[in-house]
Amino acid sequence: MAPILHISNLVLQREQKILQEINWQIHPGEQWALLGPNGSGKTTLLHALTGYEPPSEGKIEIFGETYGKSDWRSMRKKLGIVGPWVATHLQPRETAIAVVLSGREAMVNYWGKPPPDLWVEAEEILARIHCEHLAERLWGYLSQGERQRVLIGRALMARHEILLLDEACAGLDLVARDRFLSFLNHLTEQKNTPTLILVTHHIEEIFPAITHVLLLKGGTIAASGPKEEMLTAQNLSTVFSADLEVLRDGETYSARLKKPAHDRKVFG
Numbered sequence: 001m002a003p004i005l006h007i008s009n010l011v012l013q014r015e016q017k018i019l020q021e022i023n024w025q026i027h028p029g030e031q032w033a034l035l036g037p038n039g040s041g042k043t044t045l046l047h048a049l050t051g052y053e054p055p056s057e058g059k060i061e062i063f064g065e066t067y068g069k070s071d072w073r074s075m076r077k078k079l080g081i082v083g084p085w086v087a088t089h090l091q092p093r094e095t096a097i098a099v100v101l102s103g104r105e106a107m108v109n110y111w112g113k114p115p116p117d118l119w120v121e122a123e124e125i126l127a128r129i130h131c132e133h134l135a136e137r138l139w140g141y142l143s144q145g146e147r148q149r150v151l152i153g154r155a156l157m158a159r160h161e162i163l164l165l166d167e168a169c170a171g172l173d174l175v176a177r178d179r180f181l182s183f184l185n186h187l188t189e190q191k192n193t194p195t196l197i198l199v200t201h202h203i204e205e206i207f208p209a210i211t212h213v214l215l216l217k218g219g220t221i222a223a224s225g226p227k228e229e230m231l232t233a234q235n236l237s238t239v240f241s242a243d244l245e246v247l248r249d250g251e252t253y254s255a256r257l258k259k260p261a262h263d264r265k266v267f268g
Contacts, residue, residue, distance in 0.1 A: 002064065003027050004195060005162060010048065010058035018044045019219045022058070026162075026195060026212075031188055033198045033206045033227070036216035037240050042199050045216070046083075046164055051076055063161065080160035080194070082151045082168060092140025096131060096150045097122050099139060103157035122157060128190065129153045130183070145176040149183065155194070163194040169205050181207045203231060208251035215239045 003025040010022035019041050026032060036042050047053035048060065051072050060067045065075050080103075090099060100122045101114050114122070126132045129149045134142065142150065148168055155163050165184070169177045187193050188209040198210060206213065206227065213230035215222040217239045223230055231253050237244045243258045 001028050003061075004063055005049075006059075006061040008059045008061075010060065011056045012044060012048055012053055013056040017219060019048065019055075022221060024214060024221065024224060026197075028195075030212050031196050031198075031210050033200060033210045033213045034216060035200060035203065035206070035213055035230075035239070036222075037201055040201075040216040040239075041219040042201075042216055043166070044219075046081065046166055046199060049164065050079060050081055077158070078160060079162045079164065080155040080158055081164040081166060082148065082155055083164070083166035084170065086151060086154075087147060090139050092138060094139045095135065096137050096139065096142065096146075096153075097126060097135040099150050100125055100153040100157050103154035122153075125153045125156050126150075128156070129187070143176070144171045145180050148172075148180055152187070160194050162197065164197045164199065166199045168198065169200070169202070177205070181205060185209045203236065203246070204252065204254045206231070206253055 005024070005026040007022050007024040010019055011017065012019040022045065034042055034045070044053060048055055049062075051067060054067070062075050062078055065071075067075065097119075101118065104118065123132065123135065126135055129152060131146065131149050131153060134146060134150065137146075139147070139150075152163070152165075168184075169180060172180055184196065184198075185207040188196060196210075198205065198207075200206070210227055212225060213227050214224040215230055215235055222239050223235050231246055231248075233244055233246045233255075236246060236255055244255045245258050247254045247256065
């Protein structure tokens with residue numbers, strides 16, 4: 001099948017090269033994680049995908065349309081992002097259902113009176129993300145985990161076909177993170193869920209439904225492919241420039257530093 005996302009020989013250069021020779025394809029049915037250390041180019045790649053950072057060289061195609069040739073606004077509607085910049089622009093007194101409604105027209109802070117059918121659709125989406133009880137709750141009083149769910153509801157309202165989750169677990173405690181990742185895993189099993197691209201630098205956030213991983217280091221792709229082949233000690237040690245070992249418990253992965261015995265401190 002034709003790829004839904006196809007990046008060819010992407011180079012992004014400003015004062016220096018930030019991204020170089022990025023080649024990446026995503027096919028229908030795949031769910032991806034974009035994994036790399038701080039400064040590896042993850043955020044810049046997201047900006048290129050959403051059209052905010054035009055490439056210096058190369059080509060980005062989304063569902064057969066190419067940036068620079070097709071209507072940029074039309075392409076943007078197919079790809080949404082859940083990230084901290086949206087959250088910081090929402091007014092504390094905006095209700096959760098208004099936040100979801102704002103996704104349809106890509107507004108920040110909904111204004112006007114929505115037609116009844118749009119309101120019903122927003123209520124259905126809140127139920128789908130298990131947040132119907134939050135409909136009239138003010139944004140300023142939502143927990144971080146609740147906010148992340150509502151923002152995903154906003155993206156579903158926009159009917160994006162690809163959804164970028166940029167550091168989606170930032171600010172969540174251990175329990176809230178586990179519940180949110182379980183929610184994402186369940187979301188992929190539902191009909192009409194967009195293709196997810198989870199952007200993270202924590203291997204333990206790669207939930208079971210993720211099928212493929214792209215490893216980014218220094219603005220280049222270190223490796224990409226099926227999750228089981230990518231999440232190895234050798235690959236992660238290369239990407240994070242450290243001697244790591246990978247642990248696996250069923251479909252859950254984690255990594256830790258290997259330390260020589262003489263470097264370990266004994267407390268007692």
